[in-house]
Amino acid sequence: xxxxxxxxxxxxxxxxxxxxxxxxxxxxxxxxxxxxxxxxxxxxxxxxxxxxxxxxxxxxxxxxxxxxxxxxxxxxxxxxxxxxxxxxxxxxxxxxxxxxxxxxxxxxxxxxxxxxxxxxxxxxxxxxxxxxxxxxxxxxxxxxxxxxxxxxxxxxxxxxxxxxxxxxxxxxxxxxxxxxxxxxxxxxxxxxxxxxxxxxxxxxxxxxxxx
Amino acid sequence: xxxxxxxxxxxxxxxxxxxxxxxxxxxxxxxxxxxxxxxxxxxxxxxxxxxxxxxxxxxxxxxxxxxxxxxxxxxxxxxxxxxxxxxxxxxxxxxxxxxxxxxxxxxxxxxxxxxxxxxxxxxxxxxxxxxxxxxxxxxxxxxxxxxxxxxxxxxxxxxxxxxxxxxxxxxxxxxxxxxxxxxxxxxxxxxxxx
Numbered sequence: 001x002x003x004x005x006x007x008x009x010x011x012x013x014x015x016x017x018x019x020x021x022x023x024x025x026x027x028x029x030x031x032x033x034x035x036x037x038x039x040x041x042x043x044x045x046x047x048x049x050x051x052x053x054x055x056x057x058x059x060x061x062x063x064x065x066x067x068x069x070x071x072x073x074x075x076x077x078x079x080x081x082x083x084x085x086x087x088x089x090x091x092x093x094x095x096x097x098x099x100x101x102x103x104x105x106x107x108x109x110x111x112x113x114x115x116x117x118x119x120x121x122x123x124x125x126x127x128x129x130x131x132x133x134x135x136x137x138x139x140x141x142x143x144x145x146x147x148x149x150x151x152x153x154x155x156x157x158x159x160x161x162x163x164x165x166x167x168x169x170x171x172x173x174x175x176x177x178x179x180x181x182x183x184x185x186x187x188x189x190x191x192x193x194x195x196x197x198x199x200x201x202x203x204x205x206x207x208x209x210x211x
Numbered sequence: 212x213x214x215x216x217x218x219x220x221x222x223x224x225x226x227x228x229x230x231x232x233x234x235x236x237x238x239x240x241x242x243x244x245x246x247x248x249x250x251x252x253x254x255x256x257x258x259x260x261x262x263x264x265x266x267x268x269x270x271x272x273x274x275x276x277x278x279x280x281x282x283x284x285x286x287x288x289x290x291x292x293x294x295x296x297x298x299x300x301x302x303x304x305x306x307x308x309x310x311x312x313x314x315x316x317x318x319x320x321x322x323x324x325x326x327x328x329x330x331x332x333x334x335x336x337x338x339x340x341x342x343x344x345x346x347x348x349x350x351x352x353x354x355x356x357x358x359x360x361x362x363x364x365x366x367x368x369x370x371x372x373x374x375x376x377x378x379x380x381x382x383x384x385x386x387x388x389x390x391x392x393x394x395x396x397x398x399x400x401x402x403x404x405x
Contacts, residue, residue, distance in 0.1 A: 001222060002230075009235040014304035016238045020297025028290030031283050041278045048275040055268065060257070069253045069267060076250035083239045083246075090232045145218050152222075153320075160335030160345065163315070163324045164384045171319050178319075186215035187320040188222045193328030 001143040001152045001188065003093030012086065095144040098151075099183055118142035121151060121177060121185075128173050129153070134161035150186040156193070163191045219321035226323050229308035238300070309354075313387040326352040329385065333357055333378055333393075340377035341370050347402055357382065357393040365401030 030036045060067040099116040122140040129138040138155040157166055170189055178184050248263070256266050265273070278286065313329060315322035330350040337359050338345040347362045359378055363369040378393050 001226065004230045004232055006225070006230050009231045010304050012235050013231060013238060013300060016242070017297045017300030017302075017304055021294050021301055022297070024290045024293025024295070024297055026290070027277075028287045028294055031278070031286035031290060037278060037283065044275040044278055048272055051268075051271060051275070065257050065259070069257050072267065073250045073253035073257070076246040076253070080243050080246050080250070083243050087236050087239050090230075090236060145222055148215075148218055150215075150218060150222060157328045157331065160331050162332040162336070162381060162384065163322075163328055164332075164381075164386075167315060167320070167322055174320055184215075184319070186218045186222070188219070188226065189315075189320050189322040190226060191322065191324040191328050193325045193331050 001093070001141075001145065001150065002091045003144070004090050008086070009090075093143045093145075095142045095149045098142060098149045098185060099181060116181065118149065118151075121181070124180075125151075125153065125173055125177060129155065129170070132166070132169050134158050134166055134169070145186070148186060150188060152188050152190065154190045154192065157191050166191055215321075216317070219317050223314050223317075223321050223323055227310050227312045227314060229310060231303070231308055234300075234303055311352075313352075313385075313389070313391070316386045316388070324385070324387070329387070329391070330357070332385070333359060333381055336377045336381040337361065337374045337395075340373045343369075344402075352391065355389055355392060357391045359393060359395045360398065361395065362398045363401045365403045367401075369397060371395060371397060 030040050055066040055068070058066040058068050060070060096118055097115055098118045098121050099114070101114040118141075122142060126138060126140045129135055129140070134157060136156040136158045138153065140151060140153050142149050142151050144150070153170055155166060155170075157163060167189060170187075174187050249267075252262055252265065252267050252270070255262055256268070262269075273280070281289075311326040312323045313326065315324060330352040333352070334345060334348040334350040337350070338348045341361075343361070343364055347364070349360045351358045351360075357378065359374065361369065361374065374395050375393075378395065382391055382393060
């Protein structure tokens with residue numbers, strides 16, 4: 001539901017893997033073929049020889065050091081900053097507003113603009129969910145999906161309770177909420193059967209519990 | 212009625228597949244640590260301070276000396292190990308990363324359900340159908356198949372068809388995508404005193 005850039009995640013992981021594969025594979029193959037190994041050794045020796053010249057050719061004032069070191073440090077710091085942005089860009093996308101109705105020229109149904117906060121819907125539905133015995137725990141949150149406020153209702157089913165029954169109950173809640181709101185916002189339900197449902201007591205009420 | 216199909220398709224697709232955030236963050240942190248080390252060594256060398264581990268120039272020369280300084284088998288082995296790690300990461304980037312979930316039909320709302328929740332509900336229905344203890348039923352749900360393992364109570368006949376029917380009915384009610392087939396497996400040994 002969040003707006004993590006999944007394509008970017010995959011591209012990043014792909015590049016990381018690709019570089020390792022090419023480096024590792026390259027070293028292994030070059031070392032395995034005698035001719036290639038010989039030319040690798042010669043090439044490396046030449047580069048090593050010219051390294052000193054390069055360092056001498058790029059002096060930083062009269063410190064005796066190369067300014068290449070400074071470039072390396074700056075590039076590394078810039079890359080670190082970009083990676084930090086990448087990490088903290090994960091997740092996000094929560095929406096604080098569920099619905100906005102602006103009073104436009106043709107729409108005279110409202111005297112002014114109306115804004116419904118997501119918290120209103122989240123709390124109303126969360127309270128109703130607590131009343132249902134088939135649900136061990138629940139959480140409601142709102143995300144902006146392609147600019148549309150979309151509610152996510154995550155519940156842990158109590159042991160043995162049918163997801164169908166839970167969904168029917170939630171659908172009915174949502175319909176009632178639609179009437180209160182006067183609009184139908186998208187709602188996504190996720191039913192889990194993880195830890196919370198395993199440690200919860202089984203529901204002893206009849207299977208198709210009524211709301 | 213407002214039509215949210217496009218949004219539901221996107222949300223369900225995203226919620227039933229991993230964002231690969233964990234792996235992406237782990238790799239980014241590794242990269243940050245390496246870059247931080249490089250930056251620190253570069254600055255220390257600039258200030259003509261002793262290096263933490265290895266000065267940049269020494270590191271560069273050591274890397275260039277690799278093919279002569281290290282024995283060929285070690286080079287091949289190390290290269291191969293690094294290459295395989297790279298390949299594994301590459302595969303992780305390209306596989307869909309499907310979660311153990313099933314989609315429900317899209318009605319007023321869209322839904323995804325954890326395979327464990329499906330299994331738990333099927334186990335309950337099966338045990339109710341033939342009136343045995345829920346602990347005697349174990350259900351495992353995979354992408355296309357639900358396997359119902361039952362340990363009968365010793366000395367009592369077990370109505371296999373009733374279980375089959377109950378499980379089929381529950382699966383139909385849940386209306387999952389991809390649809391789940393089912394198989395009822397009755398253990399040859401019963402439980403005594405159940």
